[in-house]
Amino acid sequence: MEPAAFFQSLLSGASAGGIYALVAIGFGVMYRTTRVFNFAQGDFGALGAYVAFTLAVTWHLPFWAVVPLACIVVGVLAVVVERIALRPLYRHGEAYTFIATIGLAFAIQSAIQQIWGPRPRVLPSVFGDTAVQVFGLRVVPQLAAMLVISLALAGALYLFFTRTKIGTAMRAAAHNRRVAGLLGIPVDRIFSLAFFLGGAVGALAGILIAPIGLLTPSMGASLGVPGFIAALLGGLGSMPGAVIGGLLIGIVQSFAVFVVDPRYRDLVVYAAFILVMLVRPSGFFSEEFRARRI
Amino acid sequence: MTEHLLELRNVSVRFGGLQALDDVSLTVPRGEIRAVIGPNGSGKTTLLNAISGFVRLARGEILLDGRAIHRLPSHRRVQAGLARTFQSASVFGELDLIDNVRVGLHRTDPHSLIDAFIPGRNERLSAETRRTAMDHLRAVGLDTHAASLADSLAYGQQRLLDFARAAATKPALILLDEPTAGLNSTEIERLRGDIRRLRDLNTTVVLIEHHMPFVMDLCDTVTVLNFGRVIASGRPAEVRADPAVVASYLGTRGAKP
Amino acid sequence: MPANLRIAPKVRRLADAYDSSFRVQGLASIARYTLLIVVLWSLLPLFPAQYQTRLANLVLVQAIAALGVNIILGYAGLISIAHAATMAIGAYASALLMMRLEWPFAAAFVGACVLGALVSAVVGILGTRIQTNYFLLVTLALAGSVRLIIVNESGLTGGPTGLFGVPPAELFGWVAESDSAFYMLVVPIAALALYLAQRLRVSRTGRAMIALRLNEPAALMSGIDVKRYRIAAMALGGAYLGASGSLFAHLVRFLGPESFSLSLALLLTLMVVVGGIGSNAGTVLSVAVLVVVTAQIQDVGNAWVFYYGVLIMAMLVVAPRGLASIVPLVRPRLAALVGRRR
Numbered sequence: 001m002e003p004a005a006f007f008q009s010l011l012s013g014a015s016a017g018g019i020y021a022l023v024a025i026g027f028g029v030m031y032r033t034t035r036v037f038n039f040a041q042g043d044f045g046a047l048g049a050y051v052a053f054t055l056a057v058t059w060h061l062p063f064w065a066v067v068p069l070a071c072i073v074v075g076v077l078a079v080v081v082e083r084i085a086l087r088p089l090y091r092h093g094e095a096y097t098f099i100a101t102i103g104l105a106f107a108i109q110s111a112i113q114q115i116w117g118p119r120p121r122v123l124p125s126v127f128g129d130t131a132v133q134v135f136g137l138r139v140v141p142q143l144a145a146m147l148v149i150s151l152a153l154a155g156a157l158y159l160f161f162t163r164t165k166i167g168t169a170m171r172a173a174a175h176n177r178r179v180a181g182l183l184g185i186p187v188d189r190i191f192s193l194a195f196f197l198g199g200a201v202g203a204l205a206g207i208l209i210a211p212i213g214l215l216t217p218s219m220g221a222s223l224g225v226p227g228f229i230a231a232l233l234g235g236l237g238s239m240p241g242a243v244i245g246g247l248l249i250g251i252v253q254s255f256a257v258f259v260v261d262p263r264y265r266d267l268v269v270y271a272a273f274i275l276v277m278l279v280r281p282s283g284f285f286s287e288e289f290r291a292r293r294i
Numbered sequence: 295m296t297e298h299l300l301e302l303r304n305v306s307v308r309f310g311g312l313q314a315l316d317d318v319s320l321t322v323p324r325g326e327i328r329a330v331i332g333p334n335g336s337g338k339t340t341l342l343n344a345i346s347g348f349v350r351l352a353r354g355e356i357l358l359d360g361r362a363i364h365r366l367p368s369h370r371r372v373q374a375g376l377a378r379t380f381q382s383a384s385v386f387g388e389l390d391l392i393d394n395v396r397v398g399l400h401r402t403d404p405h406s407l408i409d410a411f412i413p414g415r416n417e418r419l420s421a422e423t424r425r426t427a428m429d430h431l432r433a434v435g436l437d438t439h440a441a442s443l444a445d446s447l448a449y450g451q452q453r454l455l456d457f458a459r460a461a462a463t464k465p466a467l468i469l470l471d472e473p474t475a476g477l478n479s480t481e482i483e484r485l486r487g488d489i490r491r492l493r494d495l496n497t498t499v500v501l502i503e504h505h506m507p508f509v510m511d512l513c514d515t516v517t518v519l520n521f522g523r524v525i526a527s528g529r530p531a532e533v534r535a536d537p538a539v540v541a542s543y544l545g546t547r548g549a550k551p
Numbered sequence: 552m553p554a555n556l557r558i559a560p561k562v563r564r565l566a567d568a569y570d571s572s573f574r575v576q577g578l579a580s581i582a583r584y585t586l587l588i589v590v591l592w593s594l595l596p597l598f599p600a601q602y603q604t605r606l607a608n609l610v611l612v613q614a615i616a617a618l619g620v621n622i623i624l625g626y627a628g629l630i631s632i633a634h635a636a637t638m639a640i641g642a643y644a645s646a647l648l649m650m651r652l653e654w655p656f657a658a659a660f661v662g663a664c665v666l667g668a669l670v671s672a673v674v675g676i677l678g679t680r681i682q683t684n685y686f687l688l689v690t691l692a693l694a695g696s697v698r699l700i701i702v703n704e705s706g707l708t709g710g711p712t713g714l715f716g717v718p719p720a721e722l723f724g725w726v727a728e729s730d731s732a733f734y735m736l737v738v739p740i741a742a743l744a745l746y747l748a749q750r751l752r753v754s755r756t757g758r759a760m761i762a763l764r765l766n767e768p769a770a771l772m773s774g775i776d777v778k779r780y781r782i783a784a785m786a787l788g789g790a791y792l793g794a795s796g797s798l799f800a801h802l803v804r805f806l807g808p809e810s811f812s813l814s815l816a817l818l819l820t821l822m823v824v825v826g827g828i829g830s831n832a833g834t835v836l837s838v839a840v841l842v843v844v845t846a847q848i849q850d851v852g853n854a855w856v857f858y859y860g861v862l863i864m865a866m867l868v869v870a871p872r873g874l875a876s877i878v879p880l881v882r883p884r885l886a887a888l889v890g891r892r893r
Contacts, residue, residue: 039687085864092871098630098687099824100864106817107860114854221813225691232685263703270692274677277685346772372774380772386765388829388872389758396755397762401774403755410754411747413577418570420753456769463774 007137009254015143016226017250018150019209023227024234024242025154026201032237033170033194036086036097040105041202042224046217047108048074048203049210050116053123063126070207071200078199079192087191105220113217125211146208151243153204157197158239170194225266226253229273249273296360299324299498300345300467305354305364307337307344307522314340316522318354322467322515327489327499329509329530332519333542338502339381341519342469345500346378347371358467373401375466379473383452385459387445391436394444394455395427398462430458433491435484450477454485461492468492470501474508486512510534518542584746591738595731604730606846611734611741612798614838617822618748618831619791623671624820625829626757627784628764632816633674633690636697637789639811641667641796643701643708646717646806656721660797667793668786675785679778694813701808713807720801733802740798744791748831751787760784761829814856818845821863827872 027041052070055061061069081104089096127145131138161167173180173190181187206223213219226249233248234241249269256268300322307315315337322328330338343349345356347368356364363371377398386394396403405419431437434454439447444455453476460468473489474482482505489499489512503509509516509530516533518526520542526533533539598604616638623629641663648659670693678689701708708714720727720736727733751757763770763777771777800806822841826833845855 037687081864085868088868089871092867095628095630096867096871099820100867102630102632102817102820103860103863103867105860106814107857107864110854110857110860114857225695228688228691232688261703264699267696267699270696274689274692277689278677278680348768367776368768368771369774369776372772376772378772380768384766384769386762386769388765389761393758397758397770397773397775400755400759405755407751407754407756410750410756413581414570414574415577416750416754417576418573421573423755459769459773463772 004137009258010251011137011139011147012143013251013254014247015146015212015250016209016253017230017247018147018243019205019223019246020226020230020249021154021243021246022150022201022205022208023223024231024246025157025239026198026205027227027231028234028237028239028242029157029170029201030194030198031231033173034082034086034191035090035094036082036101037094038198039098039101039224040108040220041198042222042227043105043108043220044074044078044199044202045206045209045223046112046215046220047077047206049123049206049215049219050112050121051203052207052210053116053121053215056123057121067204067207071203074203075196075200078195078202082191082195105224109217109220116215116217118217120214120216123207123210123215129211140212142211146212149208150205153201154239154243157201161239166193226250226269229269233273233276296357297323298357299359300500301357302345303355303357305344305356306352307340307349308352314349314522315344318519318522318524320517320524320527322498322500324498325493325496326514327493327512328501329513329516330500330502330519331504331506331509331516332525336519336542337522338519339471340522342378342471342500342502345371345469346376372463372465376469377460377463377465377467378469379453379456379460379471381471381475383449383476384456385444385447385452388443390443391431391440391447391455392424392427395430395458395462396423398430398459399423399426401463427462430462431455433461433488434458435481450481453477454481457485457488461488461497465497467498467500470499470503472502472504474503474505482508580746584742588739588742591742592735595734601730604734606843608730608733608737608802610839610842611737612795612802613819613822613842614835615741615744615798616792616795617819617826617834617838618744619788619795620819621788621823621826621829621831621834622748622751622760622784622791623788624823625827625834626752626760626764627781628828629675629678629781629784630687631674631690631785632687632813632820633671633693633697634792634819635811635813635815636690636694637667637671637792638796638799638815639697639701639806640670641793642800642806642811643714643796644793645797646714646800647707649718650716656718656801660720660794663793663797664790665793667796668790671789671792672782672786675782678785679781694816697811698808701811709806711808713805713810715805717800717804717806719804720798727801730802737798737802740794744794745831745835748791752829752831756780756783764829817856817863818859821859821866824863825866 023041023045026044027038030036030038030041048070051073052066055066055069056063085100085104086097089100125142127141129140129142131140133139161171169180169185170190170193172183173185173187177187180190205227206219209223227246230245230249231242233245234243252272253265253269256265260268298321302318302320305315305318306313318337318341330341332338340349344351344364347366351364354364355362358371358374358376361374363374363376366374386397389397403419403423405423409419410416428437428440431440434457436451436455436458439451444452447455453473457470457473470489473485477485486508489501493499501513513530515528516530517524518533518536518539525542526536526539528536595604598607616634620634623631623634644666645659645663648654648662649656654662674689674693678686702711704710720733722736727736752761759770759775759780760783762773763775763780767777796811799810803810818841822837823834825841826835826837
């Protein structure tokens with residue numbers, strides 16, 4: 001392989017990987033705080049992209065307004081869903097909330113199809129999607145922006161969780177709901193915050209990846225599946241793990257086309273995932289979640 | 295057949311930086327009722343979890359009847375003759391009481407999957423395990439509720455049901471995690487009789503307990519844990535008089551040996 | 552002669568009577584299911600048109616699949632979204648075995664069951680190595696892989712355009728080409744499926760599966776090999792799904808990638824949730840309701856997926872134990888009516 005082609009594959013893989021990392025982070029924020037395994041995380045991304053499409057293309061809002069608005073819309077939806085449909089299920093156990101989010105995923109997908117139609121849509125790129133020459137390499141600005149923004153956001157969230165009081169409170173609520181309540185941490189509001197953040201970060205992932213492909217009602221699955229696998233590889237709830245897992249999957253996907261029939265690209269991802277999980281069943285960075293069976 | 299049914303050799307368990315069990319060695323002779331006491335966080339439940347395979351040992355070994363069990367998964371330890379109850383009520387809520395105990399009979403029930411599909415054979419084997427299960431329920435005084443769902447029981451009754459399920463596995467060694475918590479005085483009396491009866495049937499008992507009169511009356515030997523270490527062991531009266539034990543309960547740190 | 556030997560024949564006779572009383576009970580349960588078959592058969596002339604017969608066939612075929620999902624999800628508590636993929640494997644296997652290798656239907660049907668069980672068991676083996684929560688992802692991988700193969704291996708599966716000309720079911724030369732004939736064939740199969748699922752539920756194996764769903768630590772400390780029973784549940788449920796896929800193939804006689812979409816996996820999960828997790832009767836009831844309702848609202852296009860998604864969430868909040876939670880209320884009266892014993 002030529003070095004130039006190699007670097008281009010690496011960049012496009014890493015860019016998609018950054019997005020998967022965002023999906024995994026949003027998912028992890030919800031899971032580690034509320035123990036909800038949110039199957040609809042990818043569909044939050046799809047919804048975010050469609051809302052952004054309406055704001056940008058139909059209402060002609062500027063980009064700096066579109067992104068936060070779309071993220072807030074999806075974040076608020078996530079909070080509402082948690083309040084109404086998930087909170088009554090916590091006492092029944094994780095399986096029940098999990099099944100509820102499967103229902104949510106299909107509801108979102110179908111709602112998108114009803115509102116925006118089954119026809120694919122295009123969300124234009126603000127960073128530009130024609131390649132420019134950088135040090136002799138052809139770089140697509142949108143891809144570079146995806147990578148930079150997702151890594152920056154991951155870093156910011158990491159600081160939020162480790163350095164701020166409210167982030168620490170969220171980790172405490174994750175550790176033991178009852179004790180956190182006794183310590184005066186407002187668990188209800190912490191849960192809402194976790195869902196807002198998870199939904200908003202998920203939406204951002206969808207908005208960022210949308211311009212390199214098409215908007216389709218089922219795009220949530222192509223976002224969610226690698227996102228879950230990334231979260232898993234990194235060890236659920238570990239933020240550095242999610243980033244490394246996401247990048248790894250993006251890069252494997254990108255290079256898989258050189259090895260196998262491109263139509264079977266995703267098969268390589270599944271196989272790689274299963275192989276890794278067989279070697280290391282709890283992921284790479286899951287110290288805090290291990291050995292807690294009682 | 296070894297003299298000591300249960301033997302722990304230099305067992306250590308670590309959770310991250312926390313040393314939950316620190317070089318614990320103890321032996322429990324066959325047929326004894328042993329209490330493990332100690333302040334909260336002293337490692338009592340971790341000890342039971344280590345013996346039953348819910349936490350991994352950092353170091354040491356555990357022998358049941360002379361056989362090393364610390365590498366076996368939990369269910370294999372049960373097959374080797376171990377049973378336990380849990381600290382919080384631990385029942386199968388959507389099953390009725392009979393079926394809860396029949397789960398405990400799993401190991402001894404000869405009913406295969408094929409048997410289930412042979413008309414007549416299924417009914418007959420079921421009738422037999424139901425009768426055995428009923429006996430176990432009668433022992434803890436729950437036979438009148440046999441057809442209710444376990445969810446519908448009061449907390450104390452659920453704990454007794456958990457005990458009945460554990461006893462149904464016909465264990466050589468049973469671990470009881472705070473068996474009297476949540477029970478009223480009548481239920482405690484009954485439980486005391488049940489534990490004695492279990493011992494008379496050749497079962498060795500290790501229990502964690504905070505209820506001191508219960509321990510002093512029932513148990514042959516008491517082991518005291520503090521900060522994950524054994525600080526005393528002996529007859530109930532001796533242990534009660536031990537200054538180190540008194541100090542650990544009053545919170546004097548200088549008492550660590 | 553010592554006294555204990557003299558009473559031996561008497562004890563023997565008592566033991567025989569004891570045994571045969573259970574045999575009577577067992578035969579009574581078989582008789583009940585035979586009666587069920589006969590009653591369902593005799594309903595056939597009551598269907599006003601072919602459309603209703605087709606609907607009844609779909610209910611029965613999907614009921615078999617939902618019973619399989621109930622073993623996986625309802626008994627063992629495993630959350631999988633590969634149900635549709637396992638069905639697809641059974642369907643394509645059965646169709647292709649008949650079309651390419653000219654197997655008789657009965658052999659192809661059994662082949663579909665076995666293949667469904669095998670694939671599902673392999674997913675179970677891989678999935679149980681991983682923490683329970685991630686089990687879903689292995690099933691996701693299967694669902695994705697099966698879809699890729701169906702779409703891309705056009706030579707074998709007909710690809711995106713689909714597989715036409717699937718032969719009808721046939722038994723000893725009797726061909727179930729019409730919906731009415733298929734109905735006669737599928738009724739006993741569905742009844743057998745229900746019988747086996749019910750038997751499993753009250754067996755030691757089924758009890759172990761339900762126990763590990765309700766309380767894994769207590770199940771482990773009852774000596775239950777949790778992993779083994781999870782894999783067993785996957786295999787048994789997989790056989791049901793394979794069987795259902797095979798019947799579906801020979802009923803509709805066309806297979807395409809959209810026949811076994813993720814929405815179908817959702818629908819099957821919904822059927823079990825609505826029916827009450829773990830309840831066979833509730834599951835069959837909810838299949839009947841949902842299939843008929845879906846047929847009625849088909850004119851709203853794909854919107855039903857939205858309602859089903861919302862319905863799953865609503866059902867969990869309002870009645871987490873599903874329709875089955877209503878059954879215990881009517882069961883004593885029903886039992887008094889038919890003199891049935893548990």
